[in-house]
Amino acid sequence: MARHIYRCPLRWSDMDAFGHVNNAVFLRYLEEARIDLTFRRAPGEGRGSFSGGSVVARHEIDYLRPLVHSYEPVTVETWVTRMTAASVTYAYEIKDAEQVYVRARTVVVPYDLTEGRPRRLTPEEREFLEGYRDDGAEGPDSGERAPEEAVAV
Template identity: 35%
Template sequence: MSVPGNLVSTLDAPLRWGDMDAYGHANNTVYFRFFEEARIVWLSSLGLGGPEEPTGPIIIKTSATFLKELSHPATVVVKTYADKAGNTSLDTYHTLTDAETGVVYAEGYAKIVWFDRTRRSSTRLPESLRALATG
């Protein structure tokens, strides 16, 4: 498996019993929540995008490829990669793996656009994010 971009963050998280659906595995929305949590923790670690800040991230496109069923109990590792940066956007990728076995459950993608919360429009991507990108 080859994920584009530079590895910028790793987050361990438990799958909660309540994340399971009627079919006995993690609901597909849970994967997106793991990706979201990893992005927020990563950006927060850089001091970027907090709710009190005048600018921050919004997601304009996201996707996931579900590779293996995820069931409780499990602890997952979410790795976040920064790929191409534009003037106002950054492509990010995620992998979701089992912390114990390394089995890959899913791969994900999100296009982040930096957003001016007062003007309600996109704004220049912070240089600290641009520096982490591959291009």
């Protein structure tokens, strides 16, 4: 199992009035990592590019500690925890060399943009995603920490 590694720069505009990354911005970091995996990485390995479309069905985020601005990018690790015929669950950790700031999970549904309805994963998509599958590392609610350890940011 491999994890996709995305180095995400922090932008000054990501900060809120309290001097740390705004909670909503983390969704953009997750999206950037997921797009890097499915639109940049997949075609580079000769697989289908997920160009058929997809929609986000669910996000779960555990904010573990505030992330303050740095000129060094953070790392977003992404892996697949679940695949069905018509959905993929991605798990993530947003971290630097010293600590994890966020654990998250996103359910994505393949979508036929022309027909305006969900579709099934193609065999090429499934094969590509299998290389990033790790059923044992679930992201949020994986039992790795107590809920009271989460912080609101």
